[in-house]
Amino acid sequence: MAGTCAFSEIIEGDVYKYYSEGEWKVSSSGKTVSIVNPTTRKTQFKVQACNQEEVNKIVESAKAAQKSWAKTPLWKRAELLHKAAAVLKEHKKPIAECLVKEIAKPAKDAVTEAVRSGDLVSYCAEEGVRILGEGKFLVSDSFPGNERTKYCLTSKIPLGVVLAIPPFNYPVNLAVSKIAPALIAGNSLCSSPHPGKDMTLENASLGLPIQGAVAALHMVHCFHLAGFPKGLISCVTGKGSEIGDFLTMHPGVNCISFTGGDTGVAISKKAGMIPLQMELGGKDACIILEDADLDLAASNIVKGGFSYSGQRCTAVKVVLVMESVADELVKKVNETLAKLTVGPPEDDCDITPVVTESSANFIEGLVMDAKQKGATFCQEYKRQGNLIWPLLLDNVRPDMRIAWEEPFGPVLPVIRINSVEEGIRHCNASNFGLQGCVFTRDINKAILISDAMETGTVQINSAPARGPDHFPFQGLKDSGIGSQGVTNSINMMTKIKTTVINLPSPSYTMG
Numbered sequence: 001m002a003g004t005c006a007f008s009e010i011i012e013g014d015v016y017k018y019y020s021e022g023e024w025k026v027s028s029s030g031k032t033v034s035i036v037n038p039t040t041r042k043t044q045f046k047v048q049a050c051n052q053e054e055v056n057k058i059v060e061s062a063k064a065a066q067k068s069w070a071k072t073p074l075w076k077r078a079e080l081l082h083k084a085a086a087v088l089k090e091h092k093k094p095i096a097e098c099l100v101k102e103i104a105k106p107a108k109d110a111v112t113e114a115v116r117s118g119d120l121v122s123y124c125a126e127e128g129v130r131i132l133g134e135g136k137f138l139v140s141d142s143f144p145g146n147e148r149t150k151y152c153l154t155s156k157i158p159l160g161v162v163l164a165i166p167p168f169n170y171p172v173n174l175a176v177s178k179i180a181p182a183l184i185a186g187n188s189l190c191s192s193p194h195p196g197k198d199m200t201l202e203n204a205s206l207g208l209p210i211q212g213a214v215a216a217l218h219m220v221h222c223f224h225l226a227g228f229p230k231g232l233i234s235c236v237t238g239k240g241s242e243i244g245d246f247l248t249m250h251p252g253v254n255c256i257s258f259t260g261g262d263t264g265v266a267i268s269k270k271a272g273m274i275p276l277q278m279e280l281g282g283k284d285a286c287i288i289l290e291d292a293d294l295d296l297a298a299s300n301i302v303k304g305g306f307s308y309s310g311q312r313c314t315a316v317k318v319v320l321v322m323e324s325v326a327d328e329l330v331k332k333v334n335e336t337l338a339k340l341t342v343g344p345p346e347d348d349c350d351i352t353p354v355v356t357e358s359s360a361n362f363i364e365g366l367v368m369d370a371k372q373k374g375a376t377f378c379q380e381y382k383r384q385g386n387l388i389w390p391l392l393l394d395n396v397r398p399d400m401r402i403a404w405e406e407p408f409g410p411v412l413p414v415i416r417i418n419s420v421e422e423g424i425r426h427c428n429a430s431n432f433g434l435q436g437c438v439f440t441r442d443i444n445k446a447i448l449i450s451d452a453m454e455t456g457t458v459q460i461n462s463a464p465a466r467g468p469d470h471f472p473f474q475g476l477k478d479s480g481i482g483s484q485g486v487t488n489s490i491n492m493m494t495k496i497k498t499t500v501i502n503l504p505s506p507s508y509t510m511g
């Protein structure tokens with residue numbers, strides 16, 4: 001159970017502690033932040049409301065710990081990460097239980113997130129050993145006017161303290177996708193979830209959303225149990241108004257890796273001259289051509305649009321279907337939608353309550369706007385508390401908000417198009433550019449469409465997806481800065497250092 005056995009030291013009374021200098025602590029603020037269960041809409045957990053002094057302490061200790069961590073042999077860093085991965089997988093149940101209670105993730109998916117996170121940490125350790133163990137050797141005579149008098153050696157060095165801020169929807173997986181690359185590359189980590197509103201924070205490269213923070217605290221404890229040095233990883237929780245900007249603008253932070261919504265745009269504007277990795281929102285389009293396998297398209301639209309109740313950055317968020325096949329596609333999607341189960345996450349239902357009441361209200365606003373402007377409701381709109389029944393909206397037009405905005409809920413608009421160009425125009429007019437997908441049996445057309453879509457990734461004949469976690473993952477426009485995926489994240493969390501050996505006279509091999 002959450003907070004018991006191996007995790008008993010992370011809680012005092014009914015309040016979870018924060019993690020600093022290798023210890024679980026109670027904040028001197030004497031204040032707490034409540035986490036509301038999306039299903040019951042009652043307080044489920046409480047976490048510490050840390051203050052700025054505690055953030056300073058964490059950054060200070062992260063700085064000190066990083067210095068010796070950077071001198072720890074790469075194989076030893078990898079060994080510790082493998083250990084953390086094993087502990088994480090061993091404790092998948094209590095972590096999953098938090099995900100069910102905090103973010104209403106269906107029980108089976110919650111376990112999958114914990115296991116996938118362990119796998120990601122191990123993969124990262126292996127990839128780090130491969131790519132950080134190599135550098136480059138350059139010679140000067142390849143550049144005009146130079147003799148072979150200079151040998152240049154390059155290697156990758158850590159950045160320092162990485163601040164990691166994951167979103168609520170994958171608070172464990174999207175935290176370790178920042179923590180593990182940072183650690184293997186020799187950085188320390190600060191993590192902070194939800195500092196704009198309420199937040200939890202981890203040090204040495206991690207930040208936690210308040211919703212999902214307790215799952216993340218459990219995950220951090222797995223790193224503690226694995227035996228990482230004191231101060232290298234920390235995790236603070238608190239109110240955004242108190243420590244949000246303070247943390248993201250902290251002079252001791254050398255890199256920010258953030259996943260979330262528009263908050264990321266604001267953070268980017270305020271952050272100093274440090275590397276940023278931003279994985280932000282999306283409005284992933286699914287373009288369906290006349291020759292598409294409509295059964296395949298329909299099942300992917302339902303899986304892509306409604307898994308975890310549509311609360312995924314890479315969810316299908318708008319369907320752009322050729323008019324000639326639209327009726328048939330809509331019928332097939334509706335048939336599949338009718339099979340989804342709706343209810344509590346504990347029962348492993350497909351559709352579970354969305355994360356907060358304000359999120360449910362926002363989704364409802366988009367639905368009502370579409371209704372007022374004449375969209376066709378394929379199902380009756382139904383809501384109980386935070387639980388919204390799956391809804392397909394047909395005949396959506398560009399003047400409706402839902403054609404452009406990200407509902408982050410189980411509501412999907414269908415726009416009928418008369419040409420592929422019209423679909424691409426709609427897709428490219430979005431301020432987002434995360435992923436997109438196209439369904440066709442003609443690979444030549446698929447490639448042309450993929451090239452034309454202004455998104456970080458295009459999936460051919462499958463719904464958008466972030467994984468497998470070693471694939472590059474990036475957004476264009478307001479969807480992000482930089483690229484994730486294990487290899488890209490490790491590289492992003494390092495910089496290049498060169499040493500040049502200057503010879504008194506040119507030296508040519510075998511010369």
Ligand SMILES: NC(=O)c1ccc[n+]([C@@H]2O[C@H](COP(=O)([O-])OP(=O)(O)OC[C@H]3O[C@@H](n4cnc5c(N)ncnc54)[C@H](O)[C@@H]3O)[C@@H](O)[C@H]2O)c1
Pocket residue numbers: 165166167168169170192193194195196197198199200207208209210240244245248259260261262263264267279280281282312313314406408434475479480
């Ligand atoms: N592109 C991706 O990889 C990806 C993945 C998952 C989710 N998302 C996006 O995330 C959004 C949903 O997640 P969310 O509601 O948690 O997003 P959010 O932007 O509200 O919050 C993200 C994180 O930022 C923190 N935060 C909020 N204000 C902050 C501030 N002032 N300073 C520092 N941190 C602050 C939050 O605590 C949370 O940990 C959606 O837009 C979704 O598309 C993107």
